[in-house]
Structures are given as structure tokens and as C-alpha cells.
Amino acid sequence: MSDSTALDSFLDKWRARWPEWQVAETFVPAPRRRLAVAWFALLQEFEDAMNIAGDPLPADAKLGWWGEELRDWSRQRSRHPLGRVLEPCPAPWEALAGALPALAAARAPVDDIGEAFSRLRDYAQAVAAVEASLFDAATAGQAANAIAAQTLAARLAEAGPAALAGSGNAGDDGDRGMLQVGEALLKQWPLPRQAPRERRIWAALARQRLQRRVGAGQPVAAAAPLRLLLTAWWAARG
Template sequence: MSTTSALDSFLDKWRDRWPEWEVAGRFVPADLQRTTLAWFALLQEFEDIMNISGDPLPADAKLAWWQQELRDWSGRRSRHPLGRVLEPVTAPWAQLAEALPAMQESRGQPLSMDAALAVLQPFAEAVVAVEAALFGRARPADARALAVQWLSTRMAVAGAAALPAGVELPAWRAQLLAQWPGKAALAQPHRIWSRLARLRLQREQAGQAAWAPPLQQLWHAWRAASGGA
């Protein structure tokens, strides 16, 4: 498989999970669209490591591989197709590598919302630090908003296993929504993605299909891209 084909396979996997991006992605500046897709596809790789079912050893081995790969990016050495897009950017890749064990820790049943967020906080801080470099965000970003989004993803895949004992799905969704700011202080591309993820959660909590109609997607993406609540 050529490098281009391999890259496209990772980008397409992310697009398959987020078909809303066909509409929402138009609000990302043209010069950032390729970087944005590669970055989100990379985050999806980490998400899959967190959400592994069954034997965790292959996922843990993959995590260790990614840790070394990210450290190598700091030295301008990449082996992965996503690295061909992302590694040329000077970013705190080593910080992200050191934060990846949070993916393993997040597989366990949390004691509470605060405990679950605390596990993800170092990872979320590393992600927003990388995004500051990728997308040129000078203002501080809201790592907690990103951690809440990650917990929502965990819940969507793992269901009750991602919830504290005795907490039902509607109650956990309500807690996530209460923690999730309507106007997340994130880099613009991730602000759009965060808004879409929050919209899915809101619709599920209301008993609706997760994917909103295209016009609703368009409105929420525009609001997020422009910085509106």
C-alpha cells in the first residue's frame, strides 16, 4: 500500500465515524483542513486503544509503539502515514507520548465524574498543547472540555462499563452535559468537533437519533467556528 493510500485509510476511518464533518469541516480554513483530519485521525487511534474490548495486550502494545513514534516525531523521524502530515510541525509530541497511559487507566470503572476527569487531565492538557502548535492558538485552551468529550466517547462505546457503580446512562449523560461548556475554549477545528460531539450527546439524552439533520449540523458548526455559544 502506498503512503498516500495508507494515509487515506486512516482519514476515511475518522470520516466514517463523523459523517457530520462533511458539512462542518467546511468552516475550517483551507490551509488547515489536511492537518485537522490527520490530527483527528490520530486521536481516534488513541480512542480505539482506550476502548478496546477483550484482551488488552494488543492495544497496550500499540500504545507503547505510539509512545515511541511520538517521541521520534520530536526528532523529525516518523514511520506512520499520519506522521508525514503532523511530524513536520514543531509541537510537544513527547508530552503527548507521556500522557498516553491515561488511555489504559480510563478503561476501568470510574469512582465519580471528578475521578474520571482527573485520569484524563494530563492527556487533555497534552492534546491542547499540541493543538496550540498545530492551529496557532495563542490563548489558553480548556483541557477539561476536551476530557469531557473523551468521557462521552468512552461511554458511547463501553456503555455501563464506563459509568460509576449505581449510575444510570441518562444520569451520566446529564453529568457530562453539565460539565461540557456550550462555548468550549479550544482551537477552532476542535471547537467544531467538540460542538458536534456535544450535540450528539444532547440528542441521545432527548431520545433522538445521534446524528442531527444537515441544517442543524450546519448551524452548530457555524456557531462553533465563529466562537458563538
């Protein structure tokens, strides 16, 4: 498989998970769209390792490999196809590498959402710092909090409510548990107004997904294209 084909396979995998982006990326400057998708695809790789089911050792090994890869990016060396797009961009890659173990720690059930946010604080701050470099934007603590919330929303979707409220009443695995944990997460999900446009748009789409899931009490299809367009436009405005 050529480097170009391998890269496209990772980008297409992320696009398949986020079909809403086809509508939303209208509000991202064309020269930055490929960079944005490559970055989001990388974060998806990290989230997949966090949300692994069963034996965590292969996922932990994967996170360890990614740590070494990101440290190499700091030295202008890359092996992974996503590095062809991302590594040339000066960013605090080594700091992100150092924060990856937080994703393994995040697999353990917690008593409440606040504890889940705390476990991801260092990771979210590292992600926010990289995004500020990639997209030439200012960043703030609010951006990191929003990144943590979005990461937890992915965990909720993949692992269920018990993963975020293991010993509380909301730890039920049914619709009631999803409703309670989802509502608690939404209450602590700030609007990332200080984040880059790319993050603001993706966060708005992710938050909309969770709102629709909580409101319906069951998995639902993506919002209609017009609603997606309005959501992305609102987020792009900042």
C-alpha cells in the first residue's frame, strides 16, 4: 500500500464516523480541511485505544507506540501516514506524547463526571496546545474543558454510562443511565469559544449528537443537513 493510499484510508475512516463533516467543513478554509481531518483522525486513533473492549494490553501498547511516534515528530521524523500531514507542522508533540497515559487511566470507572474530567485534564490541555499551533489560534482553559467533554462523550457512546459513573445510580447500562450521565456531561460541556474554528465546529457536531441521543432516549440518525449547516455556521462564528 502506498503512503498516499494508507493516508487516505485513515482520513476516510474518520469521515465515515463523522458524515456530518461533509456538510460542516464548508465553514473551514479549504487549505486547512485536509489538516483538520488528519488531526481529528489522529485523535480518533487515541480514543479507539481508550475505548478498547476486553484485554487492554494491545491498546496500551498502541498508546506507547504513539508516544514514541509523537516524540519523533518533534524531531521531524515520522513513520505513520498521518505524520505526512501533521509532522511538518511545529507543535508541542512531545507534550502530547507525555499525556497519552491519561487515556489508559480513563478506562477505569469513576464515581462522577467531575472525576472523569480530572483524569483527562492533562490530555485535554495537551490537545488544546497542539490545536493552537496547528490552526494558528489562541487557546484557553475553556478549550481544554470542551476537549475533555468531547472525549468523554466518545467514551460514553462506546463504553456506556457505567464507564463514567461506575458506582453511582447513573451507572445503569440502560436508557436511564445514558440519560442521567449524558445530561450530567452536557451540563459541564462548555462552548469552546476560544478554540480554533475547526475544533468549535467538530465540538458543536459532537455536542449535538449527544443532545439528540439524550433527548430521544436511544441512538438516532444524524441531524438533517439544514440543521447541521446551521450548527456548523453558528460554531464557526465563534
